[in-house]
Amino acid sequence: MGLDKNYSDEKKQITKIVVIEDNENFVKYLYSFFKFRSQHKIIHHFFNCKDAMNSESLGLAKILLLDIKLPQESGLEALPSILKEYPNLKVIVLTSFKDDEMLFEALQKGAVGYILKTDCFEHLENAIEQAKLGGMLFSPSMAQKILNHFKPKPVEKNNLTRRENEVLQLLKAGFTKKEMAAKLNISYNTVDTHVKNIYKKLNVNSNIRAANKNN
Template structure:
């Protein structure tokens, strides 16, 4: 969808990966009506300058040194209520997606998004719309199709969903920023609630009842 623009858009990027940060600047600086104002390696470095930068759109990573993107979002929205924030990250768990949208993100893209997708997303959120990667949109849609009477908590559902997709406990712990013992504790609770004794039984029963 082509969105007509009647003004220049001021863009700021907060991303700790030097190569990605320079890449976004290179791509976006060449787009008509885009002004790439500034790029920062963390929110902690950016926060004192954001009001001066006065961006229309901020591209924000989640995992950064110091204050994370999710922790930064409420502060950004309080200081710059008219600025749209697009999460741009490698993480696409349902819990992170919904937390980001809840605390003020206007869009959520994964870092494998194409240049054209990022450009379109910036235009989309600036016009009042929402922008999501295909896989993120699928997560959001899937959540509405789940059985609302599930006995599982959001975290248990997230973990079982990841197990069903072939992830190991160490992988789950790493991506959800929790330790492996916590994952094991959640799995034990899942088995108890579903009255099963293995991950295969848990996945089968959860899918049959639309818990995942």
């Protein structure tokens, strides 16, 4: 029984790739990498974004492999214009930059992958497949940066005693030390000691800052 024709055509479909990269040696590595991967094909390479935008190649491609540091205009500067003109293009950043700032700028501007050149040949093919399916993929170290960014921050415990927390609540409410002493049925000196301990534990030096510290 033969394969369904549509299924067969889908299996044969080649992913067309455009590369914008000014390092000739790295481009040669990319061509060598895809040479033995018949399902993917680099259809054009450009040294800068302007030449790529002035060609018809981006309109034919499914994937754009984009460097950041480029002559004339950086990859991140050009990215919004590229995606405005070719909204269906899947852009994977290939770079040596490990900065958080670069990573999040690439994501904000529409990149669907951020792969470091140092480990790109381990992850590039998978990144392309994920991009085609509507997913995203990053070098492990960059993925960890994203996870760290969105990880809930631990709630700091104030280490105050029950009585110190009671005094702190009265501080927030604007009570004076004399009023607190009457309210809690303790001496003024005891209130004063509690307030000093609160300042020390919260590392603040005023009632207002103590109140704000624990909001």
